[in-house]
Amino acid sequence: xxxxxxxxxxxxxxxxxxxxxxxxxxxxxxxxxxxxxxxxxxxxxxxxxxxxxxxxxxxxxxxxxxxxxxxxxxxxxxxxxxxxxxxxxxxxxxxxxxxxxxxxxxxxxxxxxxxxxxxxxxxxxxxxxxxxxxxxxxxxxxxxxxxxxxxxxxxxxxxxxxxxxxxxxxxxxxxxxxxxxxxxxxxxxxxxxxxxxxxxxxxxxxxxxxxxxxxxxxxxxxxxxxxxxxxxxxxxxxxxxxxxxxxxxxxxxxxxxxxxxxxxxxxxxx
Amino acid sequence: xxxxxxxxxxxxxxxxxxxxxxxxxxxxxxxxxxxxxxxxxxxxxxxxxxxxxxxxxxxxxxxxxxxxxxxxxxxxxxxxxxxxxxxxxxxxxxxxxxxxxxxxxxxxxxxxxxxxxxxxxxxxxxxxxxxxxxxxxxxxxxxxxxxxxxxxxxxxxxxxxxxxxxxxxxxxxxxxxxxxxxxxxxxxxxxxxxxxxxxxxxxxxxxxxxxxxxxxxxxxxxxxxxxxxxxxxxxx
Numbered sequence: 078x079x080x081x082x083x084x085x086x087x088x089x090x091x092x093x094x095x096x097x098x099x100x101x102x103x104x105x106x107x108x109x110x111x112x113x114x115x116x117x118x119x120x121x122x123x124x125x126x127x128x129x130x131x132x133x134x135x136x137x138x139x140x141x142x143x144x145x146x147x148x149x150x151x152x153x154x155x156x157x158x159x160x161x162x163x164x165x166x167x168x169x170x171x172x173x174x175x176x177x178x179x180x181x182x183x184x185x186x187x188x189x190x191x192x193x194x195x196x197x198x199x200x201x202x203x204x205x206x207x208x209x210x211x212x213x214x215x216x217x218x219x220x221x222x223x224x225x226x227x228x229x230x231x232x233x234x235x236x237x238x239x240x241x242x243x244x245x246x247x248x249x250x251x252x253x254x255x256x257x258x259x260x261x262x263x264x265x266x267x268x269x270x271x272x273x274x275x276x277x278x279x280x281x282x283x284x285x286x287x288x289x290x291x292x293x294x295x296x297x298x299x300x301x302x303x304x305x306x307x308x309x310x311x312x313x314x315x316x317x318x319x320x321x322x323x324x325x326x327x328x329x330x331x332x333x334x335x336x337x338x339x340x341x342x343x344x345x346x347x
Numbered sequence: 348x349x350x351x352x353x354x355x356x357x358x359x360x361x362x363x364x365x366x367x368x369x370x371x372x373x374x375x376x377x378x379x380x381x382x383x384x385x386x387x388x389x390x391x392x393x394x395x396x397x398x399x400x401x402x403x404x405x406x407x408x409x410x411x412x413x414x415x416x417x418x419x420x421x422x423x424x425x426x427x428x429x430x431x432x433x434x435x436x437x438x439x440x441x442x443x444x445x446x447x448x449x450x451x452x453x454x455x456x457x458x459x460x461x462x463x464x465x466x467x468x469x470x471x472x473x474x475x476x477x478x479x480x481x482x483x484x485x486x487x488x489x490x491x492x493x494x495x496x497x498x499x500x501x502x503x504x505x506x507x508x509x510x511x512x513x514x515x516x517x518x519x520x521x522x523x524x525x526x527x528x529x530x531x532x533x534x535x536x537x538x539x540x541x542x543x544x545x546x547x548x549x550x551x552x553x554x555x556x557x558x559x560x561x562x563x564x565x566x567x568x569x570x571x572x573x574x575x576x577x578x579x580x581x582x583x
Contacts, residue, residue: 164422165413165431178409179441181483185434186410189427196424228361234479238426 118243123203125240126325127214129296130248131289132270133255133262134310135317138345139248140212142318143325146336147208152329155202158212162193173269180225180274187218188235195239203240208329215239216247216305220295224288225275244324245303247296248310248317252289256282314347361483366448369574370485372459374541375493376534378500379555380562384493385457387563388570392453397579400447402439404458410435418514425470428514432463433480440484448485453579460484461492461544469536470520489573491566492545495555497538501531 118125126143128136144154160166169186172178178186191214199209215236222232250258259266268274271281272288300307308320322334338346371388373381389401406414414431417423423431447454460481468474495503505511505527513519516526517533545552551569553562570576 164417164427165410168410168413172409179438181441182409182434182438185430185437189413189430189434192424192426192430193422196426197422231361231479231482234476234482235430238476 118203118240121200121203122206123208124328125199125203125209125211125242126328127211127216127242127245128248128321129213129216129245129305130310131250131252131255131292131296133257133259134248134250135258135314136212136248138314139318139321140210142314142336142338142342142345143210143321145339145342146322147210147325149336150331152208153206155199155207155209156212157194157199157209159187159217160190162190163197164193165190180222180227184218184222184225184227184232185235187221191215191218191236191239200240211242214242214245216245216296216299216303217292220292220299223295224272224291243328245305246321246324247300247305247307249293249296249307250310252286252293254311255289256285314345364445364485366445366485367451367578368448368454369489369579370444370448370454370456370459370487371570371574372456372461372487372490373493374458374461374465374490374550375495375553375555376465376497376500376538376541378503379493379495380559381491381493381555382457383559384491384553384562384566385455387559388566389455391563391567392455392576392579396581397453397576398451398581399453399455399579400443401455402444402457404436404456404462406435407438407442409438418512421513421519423514423519425467425472425519428470428519429463429467429472429477429480432467436460436463436481437483451578453574453576456487459487459490461490461541461548461550464544465537465540468540469517469533486548489570490548490550491553491569492541492550493553493555494538494541497531497535499556500538501534504530 128139130136140156144156147154160169165186169183169190172183172186202209219229219232219236223229256266259270266281266285271285272291273281273284275284275288277287278284296305299305306324308317310317318336319334322336325331326334373385375381385401389399392399410431414435417427417431444454444456463481464474464477467477511526511530516530517536518526518529520529520533522532523529544550553566555562557565
């Protein structure tokens with residue numbers, strides 16, 4: 078990557094001047110990801126791209142395709158998502174099954190799950206120059222918390238130590254369409270997808286739409302606050318994928334964004 | 348009863364939750380004598396017939412397996428160590444401590460959020476981040492801080508315990524190769540963190556080197572002066 082080269086040559090500043098103070102070369106940024114609030118991916122070497130969006134917005138399909146495309150371009154890819162930590166992903170599954178847990182405890186369990194992946198898997202991957210594709214990130218976790226009545230500032234405080242992504246794209250889909258897609262995929266809507274813990278409506282469809290509308294509103298706020306890029310997620314998979322490739326290519330200085338999925342992934346391409 | 352202590356800034360993120368009970372907390376490093384003293388206080392109140400509930404800083408079944416796994420495999424970072432304990436505490440707080448406070452109980456807690464503030468900040472988490480993390484928990488009506496000199500407290504623990512656990516000894520911080528030595532350094536850091544909170548958090552300082560019965564007498568006096576105990580007696 079271009080900026081890596083720039084990094085490896087610290088003696089010359091971008092405008093060609095010699096560094097003025099000796100201290101400029103001596104500044105060592107301590108590697109303390111556990112304490113530091115904002116470590117940028119630039120310091121680390123790799124790059125972090127995040128796909129956000131409600132259930133049924135097509136994130137996982139896009140991630141599968143992007144992984145293939147990036148690998149064909151010669152980039153090593155690592156993925157992350159929610160409930161995928163070795164530390165307690167399974168425990169969260171159990172809790173969700175029992176649904177006796179309170180919103181606060183659940184929010185903190187998700188935070189633990191998130192940071193376990195970030196610190197034990199993602200930061201090392203980025204330091205090795207890998208490209209990380211995240212299937213959801215802190216924004217979903219914050220939006221869910223806010224929908225359940227936790228204070229924004231509280232959640233933002235918990236996630237302030239999280240690495241800021243290079244690019245975050247929010248695949249925006251109306252809840253009505255998301256419902257349709259989810260139902261088509263699994264013939265069911267889960268208790269949590271419908272936000273049934275919030276007693277919004279005894280009617281499954283109504284509950285889903287109301288809950289996802291709350292999440293969507295919060296995403297709208299988060300997009301402005303954190304510079305998330307909103308993308309119309311209601312278009313076809315190839316159309317969305319082209320936009321995503323463009324955004325990533327610009328960041329990684331990949332010249333061509335041409336891509337045709339392999340036979341194995343062709344079924345996603347519609 | 349109205350709360351007298353100042354609420355930290357971060358607590359403003361949570362609506363002020365009112366309760367009719369009272370929360371009395373003991374804090375201090377391992378071996379400071381706090382648990383013994385709280386036990387004696389509890390016995391005294393129980394025998395006198397007060398409505399009370401006792402709670403300890405240990406795992407709720409909910410998070411126990413994850414915490415155990417994380418510790419066994421030594422995969423906890425300072426952040427996840429702190430978060431998993433916060434999740435654990437939140438569970439106990441929301442399902443036990445707070446409902447009891449609302450129900451008008453005198454709740455006695457062996458360790459509270461200050462344990463996390465001291466221990467996790469010694470591990471490198473920022474105090475502001477920690478204060479925010481625990482902003483859901485109200486400031487206690489009364490916090491006793493048992494302070495014993497480091498060597499006294501450490502000796503009490505080392506003599507009575509065959510083997511210190513990895514995280515307990517702070518081995519994750521690479522302070523020393525020897526577990527006992529690491530424990531000593533780690534406890535010293537926690538002690539410093541506690542000391543810094545004495546004024547900011549209004550701790551009642553208790554000298555852990557005093558004889559047990561003398562300390563207990565003092566503890567009962569402070570409790571009676573600071574908390575209106577009559578309302579925890581059953582109506583006749």
